[in-house]
Amino acid sequence: MEAPARRWPAGRIAAAGVAAVALALTVVLHATHPNALVTLLPAPDMRDLHVDFDTFWHSAVALVHGTDIYDTGAKLRNLNPPVLSLLLAPLAGFASLTAYRIFAVLTLLLVLGAVLAVCRELRLGRGWTAAAALAMLASSPLHGTLLLGQIYGLLLVVLVGGWVADRHGHPVLGGILYGVAVALKPSLAPVLLLPLVQRRWPAFWGGVGGAAGATVVGALAAGPSSAVDWVRMALSEPVPDVLDNAAFPGLAMRLHVPSAIGTVLGLVVLVATLTWIVRRRADPTGTAPWAVIAAGLLMSPISWHNYLLLLWPGILVVVALTAAGSTARARVGALLALPLIPVSWGDLWQDTNPWSPLARSLYCAILLAYWLTLLHHARASASHTAS
Numbered sequence: 001m002e003a004p005a006r007r008w009p010a011g012r013i014a015a016a017g018v019a020a021v022a023l024a025l026t027v028v029l030h031a032t033h034p035n036a037l038v039t040l041l042p043a044p045d046m047r048d049l050h051v052d053f054d055t056f057w058h059s060a061v062a063l064v065h066g067t068d069i070y071d072t073g074a075k076l077r078n079l080n081p082p083v084l085s086l087l088l089a090p091l092a093g094f095a096s097l098t099a100y101r102i103f104a105v106l107t108l109l110l111v112l113g114a115v116l117a118v119c120r121e122l123r124l125g126r127g128w129t130a131a132a133a134l135a136m137l138a139s140s141p142l143h144g145t146l147l148l149g150q151i152y153g154l155l156l157v158v159l160v161g162g163w164v165a166d167r168h169g170h171p172v173l174g175g176i177l178y179g180v181a182v183a184l185k186p187s188l189a190p191v192l193l194l195p196l197v198q199r200r201w202p203a204f205w206g207g208v209g210g211a212a213g214a215t216v217v218g219a220l221a222a223g224p225s226s227a228v229d230w231v232r233m234a235l236s237e238p239v240p241d242v243l244d245n246a247a248f249p250g251l252a253m254r255l256h257v258p259s260a261i262g263t264v265l266g267l268v269v270l271v272a273t274l275t276w277i278v279r280r281r282a283d284p285t286g287t288a289p290w291a292v293i294a295a296g297l298l299m300s301p302i303s304w305h306n307y308l309l310l311l312w313p314g315i316l317v318v319v320a321l322t323a324a325g326s327t328a329r330a331r332v333g334a335l336l337a338l339p340l341i342p343v344s345w346g347d348l349w350q351d352t353n354p355w356s357p358l359a360r361s362l363y364c365a366i367l368l369a370y371w372l373t374l375l376h377h378a379r380a381s382a383s384h385t386a387s
Helices: 010-032 051-064 082-087 089-093 096-121 126-138 140-148 152-167 171-184 186-197 201-222 224-236 248-254 259-280 288-299 305-321 327-340 343-348 362-376
Strands: none
Touching (some): 010 327, 010 343, 051 089, 051 096, 051 140, 082 089, 082 171, 082 201, 089 096, 096 126, 096 305, 126 305, 140 152, 140 305, 140 327, 152 288, 186 201, 186 259, 186 288, 248 259, 248 288, 259 362, 288 362, 305 327, 305 362, 327 362
């Protein structure tokens, strides 16, 4: 008598289907849109293509010369705190294009190094390590980060450093590193709420100290008035109605409702996330911090799709927590494949199409899926005790 044929669970079939569609869309969109982000990387156009780094570079030059870092004549306003200009000051001695290319190579090395460090920390096999690295290299968030000259590679390394320090029993160092990440990108501030609600006081005060220290150093370097100027600009920046703003306020704008509704919904998500983590006594060295970061990104006024690369370490933790061949790992494969879809996806949807608002919210849906996955796998650890 023949053994019955082995059938895949419906969840694994669905995950494989999502991954296959994402890969097919990626190939088609790259083939039909010659101006894909990755093909524009070598272009010398600083003012329109590498515009974010051009803005940062002008501020770094202004810092070196003792002038206003927020009044530089750059095309865009610099919405980052003064400490970033201090970090980029060594590149002020190079021409803008040369500095950009140095920074882009450094960013690529930082991102790949962070992915490999996480895989090694989790003791993932060569297969998953190679898959994670290749998926990252092919991802639209990385291409957008490199093209614009954004700082997400630096943020990823600092966040991974904080997470690894926590895993090795150094909560104060971990908190300090998380705090430095918050000082560089205040939208990551919810990550400091995790040790607060878990009453891990050394980690919490380390985070507060790291954030405050880095902020003060940057403000002193650029002049105290620069910090005031930055706060004023940050509070006055409107929510952009563009498809790669993955946050709930951006979704609200696309659905033609007040962005405040999206902010409130994001706040509910953040509070629910922290409550879930506390009740489950979730391990802060697992997916818990990444779930909190994802919730914070959903609430933030602006969360570009490039922010998705900051959540990859948490997704790799899911791999380590689940059995080989499980539905959960199949879902991880889909989550790694979805960010490959380039932003040219938005060109397929015209404003006259009634489905356009939802279709142009693809990256919000991906961020939401990341949050749900990370929160679902936030669990208690028998080895963890409150610091």
